[in-house]
Amino acid sequence: MTVAASASVVEEYHRQGVVRIRGFLTAAEVAEAWAELDRYIRDDLASKPADARTLEKDDKTVRNLWRLEQHSDFFRRLGERTDIREFVRPLVKGEPVLAAVETFNKPALVGSGVPYHQDNAYFCQTPPDMLTVWIAIDAVTQANGPVYFIPGSHHAGLLPTTPSGVRGNSIGLADPPTVPLDQQFCGLLAPGDATIHQCETIHHSAPNTTPHSRLGLLLVYRGAHTQTDPTLKTTYLAAATATPPA
Numbered sequence: 001m002t003v004a005a006s007a008s009v010v011e012e013y014h015r016q017g018v019v020r021i022r023g024f025l026t027a028a029e030v031a032e033a034w035a036e037l038d039r040y041i042r043d044d045l046a047s048k049p050a051d052a053r054t055l056e057k058d059d060k061t062v063r064n065l066w067r068l069e070q071h072s073d074f075f076r077r078l079g080e081r082t083d084i085r086e087f088v089r090p091l092v093k094g095e096p097v098l099a100a101v102e103t104f105n106k107p108a109l110v111g112s113g114v115p116y117h118q119d120n121a122y123f124c125q126t127p128p129d130m131l132t133v134w135i136a137i138d139a140v141t142q143a144n145g146p147v148y149f150i151p152g153s154h155h156a157g158l159l160p161t162t163p164s165g166v167r168g169n170s171i172g173l174a175d176p177p178t179v180p181l182d183q184q185f186c187g188l189l190a191p192g193d194a195t196i197h198q199c200e201t202i203h204h205s206a207p208n209t210t211p212h213s214r215l216g217l218l219l220v221y222r223g224a225h226t227q228t229d230p231t232l233k234t235t236y237l238a239a240a241t242a243t244p245p246a
């Protein structure tokens with residue numbers, strides 16, 4: 001299928017810092033991505049460098065896959081799809097560059113939470129014309145650890161950070177916001193739906209204690225004009241070194 005961003009999607013993304021897209025991938029595309037992730041974890045992951053993944057506390061279940069654009073032809077091709085790049089072009093305000101393909105698996109029963117953070121504390125880009133297309137491979141329900149976003153929070157820019165000590169999410173907000181959950185945007189999604197969030201939109205998610213996996217596939221893009229801020233990078237690397245790899 002071909003995806004395309006309407007003017008109202010572009011407007012909502014820039015105003016709210018997050019937008020939900022129904023049917024971003026078809027059921028067949030979701031099934032293909034699921035099968036490829038399953039195969040990659042089973043057949044390929046053991047031969048990849050340690051920074052290709054983060055495990056849950058049980059030290060065996062995958063929490064995140066990282067750098068899939070380097071390790072998998074399938075996922076690099078998905079991230080380079082022309083229609084997806086054209087979709088994000090007006091959102092990153094320039095030539096889209098695929099920066100990363102990764103997963104937040106949030107496996108059944110043991111899936112850990114993600115502390116309040118802004119992605120640009122990890123990406124370190126200026127201007128912050130960078131985003132994540134978060135694609136539901138499983139259904140995301142109220143119970144299995146949906147991602148909550150604070151609408152409009154990207155307008156305040158990057159806020160002070162602190163090392164979180166969480167493996168896979170090493171840097172969080174120094175002062176987590178107190179906005180009640182019912183005033184946040186809850187990313188409830190059917191398989192194939194997506195949310196797209198700007199890299200300074202504050203977000204977080206709870207652990208998954210249900211018997212249902214909540215697998216998200218993330219495509220990360222920046223505008224070709226963004227540059228790495230060395231001060232932000234130094235702060236990020238200190239946190240990531242304390243709880244590697246990310």
Ligand SMILES: O=C(O)CCC(=O)C(=O)O
Nearest residue numbers: 104114119132147205216
């Ligand atoms: O999938 C999650 O629970 C968190 C995702 C996240 O932090 C992100 O997309 O940057």
